[in-house]
Amino acid sequence: MAEHKNSDNGEFHPKGTWVILLIFVVTLILLWGSVYVILLSRGVTV
Amino acid sequence: MLANYEVSQAEKKFIGLHLLFAVIAVSIGSLFGPLQALEHSGLDLYPYLQPIFKSYYQGLTIHGVLNALVFTTFFITGFLTLTTIYGLKRPLRYPKLNAVGFWMMVVGLVTAAIPILADEATVLYTFYPPMKAHWAFYLGLTLVVVGSWIEGYGMYFTYYAWRKENPGVRTPLTTFGGLITMVMWQIATLGVAAEILTMLLPWSLGLIEGTDPQLARTYFWFTGHPLVYFWLLPAYVSWYGMLPKQAGGKLFSDSLARFAFWLFLLLSVPLGFHHQYVDPGVPAGWKFLHAILTYSVFIPSMLTAFTVVASLEYAGRKRGGKGLLGWIRALPWGDPIVAAQLLAGILFFFGGIGGITNASYNVNLVVHNTAWVPGHFHLTVASAVTLSFMGISYWLVPYLTGKKLAVSNKFALAQVWTWFVGMMIFSNAMHVVGLLGAPRRTPLGLAPYIPEEWSGHLLRVGIGGTIMFFGMYMYVYIVAKTAWSKKAEPANVEVPLAESVQDPQDTPEWLDKWVPWLIGTVALLLVAYGPQLIDQISNISLTSPGFKVW
Numbered sequence: 260m261a262e263h264k265n266s267d268n269g270e271f272h273p274k275g276t277w278v279i280l281l282i283f284v285v286t287l288i289l290l291w292g293s294v295y296v297i298l299l300s301r302g303v304t305v
Numbered sequence: 306m307l308a309n310y311e312v313s314q315a316e317k318k319f320i321g322l323h324l325l326f327a328v329i330a331v332s333i334g335s336l337f338g339p340l341q342a343l344e345h346s347g348l349d350l351y352p353y354l355q356p357i358f359k360s361y362y363q364g365l366t367i368h369g370v371l372n373a374l375v376f377t378t379f380f381i382t383g384f385l386t387l388t389t390i391y392g393l394k395r396p397l398r399y400p401k402l403n404a405v406g407f408w409m410m411v412v413g414l415v416t417a418a419i420p421i422l423a424d425e426a427t428v429l430y431t432f433y434p435p436m437k438a439h440w441a442f443y444l445g446l447t448l449v450v451v452g453s454w455i456e457g458y459g460m461y462f463t464y465y466a467w468r469k470e471n472p473g474v475r476t477p478l479t480t481f482g483g484l485i486t487m488v489m490w491q492i493a494t495l496g497v498a499a500e501i502l503t504m505l506l507p508w509s510l511g512l513i514e515g516t517d518p519q520l521a522r523t524y525f526w527f528t529g530h531p532l533v534y535f536w537l538l539p540a541y542v543s544w545y546g547m548l549p550k551q552a553g554g555k556l557f558s559d560s561l562a563r564f565a566f567w568l569f570l571l572l573s574v575p576l577g578f579h580h581q582y583v584d585p586g587v588p589a590g591w592k593f594l595h596a597i598l599t600y601s602v603f604i605p606s607m608l609t610a611f612t613v614v615a616s617l618e619y620a621g622r623k624r625g626g627k628g629l630l631g632w633i634r635a636l637p638w639g640d641p642i643v644a645a646q647l648l649a650g651i652l653f654f655f656g657g658i659g660g661i662t663n664a665s666y667n668v669n670l671v672v673h674n675t676a677w678v679p680g681h682f683h684l685t686v687a688s689a690v691t692l693s694f695m696g697i698s699y700w701l702v703p704y705l706t707g708k709k710l711a712v713s714n715k716f717a718l719a720q721v722w723t724w725f726v727g728m729m730i731f732s733n734a735m736h737v738v739g740l741l742g743a744p745r746r747t748p749l750g751l752a753p754y755i756p757e758e759w760s761g762h763l764l765r766v767g768i769g770g771t772i773m774f775f776g777m778y779m780y781v782y783i784v785a786k787t788a789w790s791k792k793a794e795p796a797n798v799e800v801p802l803a804e805s806v807q808d809p810q811d812t813p814e815w816l817d818k819w820v821p822w823l824i825g826t827v828a829l830l831l832v833a834y835g836p837q838l839i840d841q842i843s844n845i846s847l848t849s850p851g852f853k854v855w
Contacts, residue, residue, distance in 0.1 A: 271557075271619055271806065273557065273619070274629060275618045275629050280607070280611060283657075291662055291668065295668055297671050
């Protein structure tokens with residue numbers, strides 16, 4: 260496997276890791292946003 | 306290849322004693338977890354414990370103090386003693402000094418436990434004044450903290466001796482992470498030391514009449530939030546420095562790992578006001594500054610997520626995993642040591658998201674003092690930390706005792722999955738019912754009326770908490786049986802230090818220099834806390850009487 264062969268000479272590219280971090284950021288935005296919507300629905304800014 | 310080091314039997318016994326007290330503490334503290342969870346779901350078992358245990362709040366205090374403070378501190382000081390001597394490949398410089406620190410912690414534990422068990426210190430693990438505990442409680446906690454400091458000094462002396470003999474050599478990563486954890490802890494606990502020694506102890510002894518709850522809370526949260534990092538960083542030591550090898554690979558980047566640890570030292574402490582967003586005595590500008598600083602911890606957290614996951618991806622691909630995410634399945638999920646840490650990371654995925662919500666100045670108002678908050682910190686201290694410590698125990702106890710785990714691999718795997726499933730149910734329910742407005746620190750089962758929409762979630766709190774109870778006692782059984790079994794097979798376990806893809810000597814020297822980072826840490830603390838502490842101390846108002854509300 261190319262990625263494995265290259266991994267010891269600094270050419271390993273953790274593409275799957277970037278995908279997981281992207282999933283994390285998207286989930287974070289969605290869940291944080293849902294709490295923010297609850298905040299707005301309670302009229303805190305009124 | 307990393308050279309091995311033979312830890313002496315005396316050193317193994319010393320580290321093992323830390324684990325013994327840690328496991329005793331968590332086995333007692335965890336008795337009360339399901340009692341609280343079941344109480345929330347409508348099954349109140351506390352009346353059956355009379356007259357030994359008086360109330361829900363006494364149980365909650367025992368649960369919080371023993372699990373969050375005692376289990377963690379003993380486990381961490383023991384584990385970091387090992388990472389210090391094994392990483393540096395030399396014995397402790399002054400073993401008697403470390404022994405003094407350890408036994409001081411034990412005396413402190415007993416001193417604090419007596420008033421808690423006598424229902425004279427039912428003040429929960431945050432011990433907010435004006436609730437007033439027996440003086441022995443405050444003295445005991447002080448001894449535990451000072452004992453841990455002394456153990457830390459022993460680690461510093463050992464490191465100093467190594468450094469003199471090894472100029473220019475990069476500090477081994479696990480030792481490096483452990484030392485930063487100790488330094489951060491010693492800086493952070495100055496807050497609670499000031500709170501106890503200048504306010505709570507003289508107050509509880511009757512030397513001063515009243516107390517100032519606002520200043521006490523500020524002191525407490527100076528320590529209280531970095532306390533989370535004192536718990537987390539040893540788990541990170543394992544995730545960075547051991548898990549890559551256990552998973553079959555190498556650490557992706559030594560430099561990124563060290564940089565993240567430095568940032569945690571720099572940024573973990575000056576952010577306590579995000580726990581005090583609704584405190585009237587802290588000006589909004591300072592709360593905002595601490596909110597920004599709290600967000601800044603997102604940087605080393607993401608560096609950690611990237612480096613650890615990349616190391617796992619490296620291992621998964623080395624094991625034959627293919628595709629964008631196929632390497633995840635290729636990881637050794639059948640190994641309970643690895644599975645525990647992977648599952649801890651999955652739970653922490655959600656813990657991190659909840660943390661950002663807590664840190665947000667306005668969004669915090671939705672969740673402040675609700676069941677969301679204990680739901681969140683069960684995803685940190687009881688998941689990322691405790692589940693990782695469980696996984697660590699499954700090689701550390703065999704290493705210390707020379708005996709293989711006294712249960713089958715499947716049983717140990719079942720233990721970590723039981724904890725994981727229980728936590729998923731429990732923490733999710735706590736978050737959701739918190740969003741619906743359920744308060745924390747409240748025996749909801751005693752309320753004459755609760756909204757109908759809470760009921761299903763509170764039932765899930767009870768179910769999840771009960772499953773976790775079984776998961777915890779499976780862990781205690783495995784550790785105890787391994788430690789004391791005379792029939793267990795001998796084990797030949799080595800400390801699993803991971804190699805890095807990059808030679809650590811290629812890590813820039815500035816990532817192994819203490820002085821600039823320590824100066825930066827102190828400077829940031831002075832900026833973030835100095836003016837407010839001067840203001841609150843100069844306006845101290847020791848007027849509040851003590852209350853025994855239990």
